[in-house]
Amino acid sequence: MKRMLFLIITALCLFTGRVYAESIHDTAARLESLSPEIRLDSASPDEILKQVYEYDPRLEMYFGGYNGTSYGSYSIINMKYINSNIPLSQIYVAENEDELRELVTRGLLYCNESINIVLKDRSYKSIDMNELYDRIEAECPYGIMGVESYNTSTSDNSLTGDSTYHIAVKYRYATDELMKEKRETEAKAFTVVGSNIAYDMPDYMKVKTIHDYIINNCKYAKDYDTNKDPDYYTAYGALVKGRAVCQGYTQAARILFDLCGIDNFTISGKSHDDAHTWNAVKLGEDYYHIDITWDDPLTYDGVDMLIYDYYNTDDTKMAEDHIWDRDKYKPCVGKTYNYTNTLRLMASEGMYTQPYKSFVSVFEKYRPLGDVQQIDKAPVQVYELGVRSWNYREFAALSAVLFILFMIFRKKEERL
Secondary structure (H helix, E strand, O other), X not given: OHHHHHHHHHHHHHHHHHHHHHHHHHHHHHHHOOOOEEEEOOOOHHHHHHHHHHHOXXXXXXXXXXXXXXXXXXXXXXXXXXXXXXXXXXXXXXXXXHHHHHHHHHHHHOOOOEEEEEEOOOOOOOOOHHHHHHHHHHHOHHHHOOEEEEEEEEEEOOOOOOEEEEEEEEEOOOHHHHHHHHHHXXXXXXXXXXXXXXXXXXXXXXXXXXXXXXXXXXXXXXXHHHHOOHHHHOHHHHHHHOEEOHHHHHHHHHHHHHHOOOOEEEEEEEEOXXXXXXXXXXXXXXXXXXXXXXXXXXXXXXXXXOOOOOOOEOHHHHOOOEEEOOOOOOOOOOOOOOHHHHHHHHHOOOOOOOOOXXXXXXXXXXXXXXXXXXXXXXOOEEEOOEEEOOOHHHHHHHHHHHHHHHHHHHHHHHHO
16 A cells, blocks of 8 residues: 555656646747746746756747746746847857857858857856957858958846857858858869978978969959959959959968968958058967068059068068057067078978878868757757757756655655
């Protein structure tokens, strides 16, 4: 009889847990449909809502607060929703800043005009979005190719401590055309490196080869003010169309340096009183400035020239007619691989013939956001960024209740 009573209690507890889980499911469905008024089977709406957001964090993108009244065993709340125009299927979840950056990179690479992410970082710290975009540019130059502007809005969920990021991106032209140009640019970059640079060349020779190739195959687009061709600002303009301004030169160089495994970064500043960008490369233990744009001068008679005035220079030399925030960038103090020394070193080098056998496409490394499976309210959800169990706390709580009931029943049995 006592055993039967225990089994009945256990069954009731399991049923209660199932009802509770279904209650979370139903509440999540009402939040997803943006219902203005919701009844909760609890006098503590905060606790129920927190568990709903644990169950499906994407719903936090819509959370704008609530007000309501508790009636002993239940509550009636009126929800305030934000971002109601964003489909749930276009909201993604990141556990930390690294995953946030990867999701933003994927969105930019594939030209998403709206990128929506819930960041589940309980040790919350403010994220500098400008630094985030700088890192994306460093890790995936194709990601920022063709981007005209970003508009990032964030909000914090006071119940969970999570944050939401809605990023509206404006591109310089149609996304289908931009995707085509990104793929053409990558294919061209593979060809340039594969045809002009040997795998076993020392890095300083690779840098000079890239510097010379861009200048010999690209003209400065002096008509950019009147032509307004957006390609002038991209690696596509420099590598495929052969016409670009400083942004195109710099972006093309960065892509080629990356393919050769050369540590490099982009510097933004001013030169000759105009906004300007150029590259920095690491050779040996030191960094060097390399301004390919100003080494491809405009001449009065239109004759092409290749000079080395801004080739592998240090901070002191570059500061003569360039201005940049030195606190923002690593110092460039190298002297060993300046142009004069480079020529001496090359004179003593042998032949290098080992070709590059293959390249990894950026489109293989970063998949579209749609390829990242979304949680479908299953106990365990697997998607490309890892394995998550959003409602593990329900099962943990149920196990604890069963254990407590078992101990109570066992003590009563011992007293009998």
